[in-house]
Amino acid sequence: MxxxxxxxxxxxxxxxxxxxxxxxxxxxxxxxxxxxxxxxxSLTAAYIxxxxxxxxxxVPFVWELLxxxxxxxxxxxxxxxxxxxxxxxxxxxEVFSQAPFLNMLAVSIGYAxxxxxxxxxxxxxxxxxxxxxxxxxxxxxxxxxxxLLMIPRQLFILPQYEIVQWLGWTNSFWGLVAPHFxxxxxxxxxxxxxxxxxxxxxxxxxxxxxxxxxxxxxxxxPLAKPGLIAATIxxxxxxxxxxxxxxxxxxxxxxxxxxxxxxxxxxxFFTDQPVVxxxxxxxxLPMILAFLFLQRxxxxxxxxxxxx
Amino acid sequence: MTMAPVRSTGRRxxxxxxxxxxxxxRSRAESIAGLLxxxxxxxxxxxxxxxxxxxxxxxxxxxxxxxxxxxFIGLDNFARLFVDPEVLGAFRNSVVYTLVVxxxxxxxxxxxxxxxxxxxxxxxxxxxxxxxxxxxxxAAAGLAWGTLLNGNYGPLNHVLGLVGxxxxxxxxxxxxxxxxxxxxGIWSTLGYNMILFMAGLKGIPREMxxxxxxxxxxxxxxxxxxxxxxxxxxxFFVSVTSVITSMQMxxxxxxxxxxxxxxxxxxxxxxxxxTVVYLFYTYAFKENDRGYASALAVVLLLAVLALTFIQFxxxxxxxxxx
Numbered sequence: 001m002x003x004x005x006x007x008x009x010x011x012x013x014x015x016x017x018x019x020x021x022x023x024x025x026x027x028x029x030x031x032x033x034x035x036x037x038x039x040x041x042s043l044t045a046a047y048i049x050x051x052x053x054x055x056x057x058x059v060p061f062v063w064e065l066l067x068x069x070x071x072x073x074x075x076x077x078x079x080x081x082x083x084x085x086x087x088x089x090x091x092x093x094e095v096f097s098q099a100p101f102l103n104m105l106a107v108s109i110g111y112a113x114x115x116x117x118x119x120x121x122x123x124x125x126x127x128x129x130x131x132x133x134x135x136x137x138x139x140x141x142x143x144x145x146x147x148l149l150m151i152p153r154q155l156f157i158l159p160q161y162e163i164v165q166w167l168g169w170t171n172s173f174w175g176l177v178a179p180h181f182x183x184x185x186x187x188x189x190x191x192x193x194x195x196x197x198x199x200x201x202x203x204x205x206x207x208x209x210x211x212x213x214x215x216x217x218x219x220x221x222p223l224a225k226p227g228l229i230a231a232t233i234x235x236x237x238x239x240x241x242x243x244x245x246x247x248x249x250x251x252x253x254x255x256x257x258x259x260x261x262x263x264x265x266x267x268x269f270f271t272d273q274p275v276v277x278x279x280x281x282x283x284x285l286p287m288i289l290a291f292l293f294l295q296r297x298x299x300x301x302x303x304x305x306x307x308x
Numbered sequence: 309m310t311m312a313p314v315r316s317t318g319r320r321x322x323x324x325x326x327x328x329x330x331x332x333x334r335s336r337a338e339s340i341a342g343l344l345x346x347x348x349x350x351x352x353x354x355x356x357x358x359x360x361x362x363x364x365x366x367x368x369x370x371x372x373x374x375x376x377x378x379x380f381i382g383l384d385n386f387a388r389l390f391v392d393p394e395v396l397g398a399f400r401n402s403v404v405y406t407l408v409v410x411x412x413x414x415x416x417x418x419x420x421x422x423x424x425x426x427x428x429x430x431x432x433x434x435x436x437x438x439x440x441x442x443x444x445x446x447a448a449a450g451l452a453w454g455t456l457l458n459g460n461y462g463p464l465n466h467v468l469g470l471v472g473x474x475x476x477x478x479x480x481x482x483x484x485x486x487x488x489x490x491x492x493g494i495w496s497t498l499g500y501n502m503i504l505f506m507a508g509l510k511g512i513p514r515e516m517x518x519x520x521x522x523x524x525x526x527x528x529x530x531x532x533x534x535x536x537x538x539x540x541x542x543x544f545f546v547s548v549t550s551v552i553t554s555m556q557m558x559x560x561x562x563x564x565x566x567x568x569x570x571x572x573x574x575x576x577x578x579x580x581x582x583t584v585v586y587l588f589y590t591y592a593f594k595e596n597d598r599g600y601a602s603a604l605a606v607v608l609l610l611a612v613l614a615l616t617f618i619q620f621x622x623x624x625x626x627x628x629x630x
Contacts, residue, residue, distance in 0.1 A: 042527045046422040047430075053419060054437040057495065061440065063463060064452035079466045118352075126349040134335065135342030141350055148357045152556050152612055154588050155605040158367060158598055159360035179356040182349045212341040241446055243559040244585070248593055259559070262447040267567050273455055280448035291443040295436060298443070302500060303507040306545055 068277035075273045091278040100254040104261035112239040118181035119235040127190035149184045186231045193227030233301030258283040367602035385603035398587040406554035412494030420505030439499035450563030453492045482580035508542030540627045558585040
């Protein structure tokens, strides 16, 4: 181990320009050791800081979980107990009987799926056209859409409500989906992605006589996978967390996605904290599981939204 | 989809640059394909965003009657907005919330740079830990924090009590409620910003640090002289998006302060704590004052645009593009 480290240091020293190498040699071995110690020290500091930070971040989850397993009486105790005296697992059954939990889960999943189809499916077709095809009005349409990206969504909500009302879709799943079925952000990000792909590929396919759609499906789509997955993750997080619109357009608990459902559950069972917390745990679980299994993609998706 | 065979002779339609040789003969087909591909998205966005923008601007100049009818009143709503203490208070609250969330941005930068330590073994574990709040439904997060901060039987006040501090009713006391929500705001965006900063850090070449080290700069000095300036484009991006999203914050406010606390019980702190979008929600869907609500949304739009513009204006002072 120690040998290897020496080899590494000499190897890295060899890579340095001569003048610098001499300078570092003049510092002598003692300086090198001190640097090593310092690095070790900063690593320890990093572990300590990250552990404390991580613990702070995780406290609400732990408390939520512990509370969800207490009896109603225990949850109201002062001072609070930390580990439940009696583990009250039936709180979780209570969630299913007090609220149409499975309906809400189904609405959340359906909402997410349809938004992914719209934002990523239809969105990538448009993004491809904006990036790779020439057609009249292309730039005008594109920049009009981009301008919409700057508008806070609240300004849209009342007129969107009017449209959904006019369609007769208030308090329905389609009313929930329709205004958010497609989005500008996915189109914009995917367009950037298509622009980053080498032009030679499409040029070659053009010379081979492939039409626009064939190029999209057989040449670009396989290459665009990272961009498509990233956009899917972003839409998934957005649709899963959205609260304002579901709250506005839906009245029946059974038609609400989990976000709005939880808010309503809280209003009705405010004092019964264990049941509310059990609902919160159950509602958070699907997305957290998805994240744990698809971590890489989630991280890439976020980095992608930052243009990386 | 079947494709027409390529025509060998280049009968280009007018106005195309000769560079576009291969498809030149089919520029019409390309135009049609392009238009068809953008059509669904354009139509839907036109209906559900562009039209609402126009309609919203119009609604902001109307007064909503008791029976749903509306009457054009010009700019009266705006004149009323600028002297309405409730509206001014909501803007103050949103700005305070935004400033507190911005104050959390350096925390995520520090976490990201600690994670960037090449010898750190548990990086994926820590990354997942800090990212967890991002994939937690804000409603669930708000509820969990609500019990944590509960004035009577919450563990925070219990722990504070052990060291002799009498903790307030965090979410019911107007002096603390907004701050408490903003802390949750920091908590829920920390992981998101951390990922952006980590991606930014990846773009800083190692040689920069090696050079700094050879010049005798310690870790701390390296952080201030290399990391911070080279990370400034990411910091700029994060602060611009943080301001935009924080100014529009609704969900945590609704869950933690706004929603009924038991049937028909209102939180006494809501009037002093509500943000602009929460107030918008109240005007539009509780009080059914749609014209006034639309005017509020227009002012929010202008405020967000102004804040973004100011940030772009001042970026030259501190943002270094490689």
